[in-house]
Amino acid sequence: MPKPGFKSITISEQVYEKFYDVYEKNKEKLTMKGVNSFAGYITYMLEDSMLKDKTFAKYxxxxxxxxxxxxxxxxxxxxxxxxxxxxxxxxxxxxxxxxxxxxxxxxxxxxxxxxxxxxxxxxxxxxx
Incomplete structure (x- = not known):
């Protein structure tokens, strides 16, 4: 059960491992951007993706x-x-x-x- 104010999602192990590998390789750079955990990294990536989609949809x-x-x-x-x-x-x-x-x-x-x-x-x- 996630903490109040949070939701959980289910993804395949293969997808999880790909994202986790990228997170581990870029941990130092991500920390400088304020990303301090794997969950924070996933949130960061989702927000970034939504921003790109918004720009794409606009133009x-x-x-x-x-x-x-x-x-x-x-x-x-x-x-x-x-x-x-x-x-x-x-x-x-x-x-x-x-x-x-x-x-x-x-x-x-x-x-x-x-x-x-x-x-x-x-x-x-x-x-x-």
Whole structure:
């Protein structure tokens, strides 16, 4: 029985072990973010996932992913009926269509899990 104010969920041992392995490998970094337990890590991951889904849902009808290359992402911007090219340069994302470092195209790119993971591994963080 969980403590008052908490709920429990059931997941497979395989899924549990994958998450636990990642938690153990990144424990020091996670502690610096205020994540002090495995349950806290799972909560952190769920909240992060919900935030990404919210961003994706907000922009997905207006933007479509066309391709991902090494240092660029090509989008179809249905708002402006144009192609947007978001490039990784000088340690940050830059949208060549909007000529900006912080636009809806950049927000959409951050919501793409493959890109998010790649940028995160390079130490780049979404500040939205």
């Amino acid at each position: 997905a009808p207006k933007l479509e992913l066309m391709s991902i290359e090494d240092d660029r992402v090509i989008l179809k911007n249905n708002i402006q009926n144009r192609i947007a090219e978001v490039v990784f340069q000088r340690g940050e994302l830059y949208c060549q269509l909007c000529e900006a470092k912080d636009c809806h195209c950049i927000g959409y790119v951050w919501s793409i899990p493959e890109i998010y993971e790649k940028l995160n591994s390079k130490g780049l963080r979404n500040h939205r």
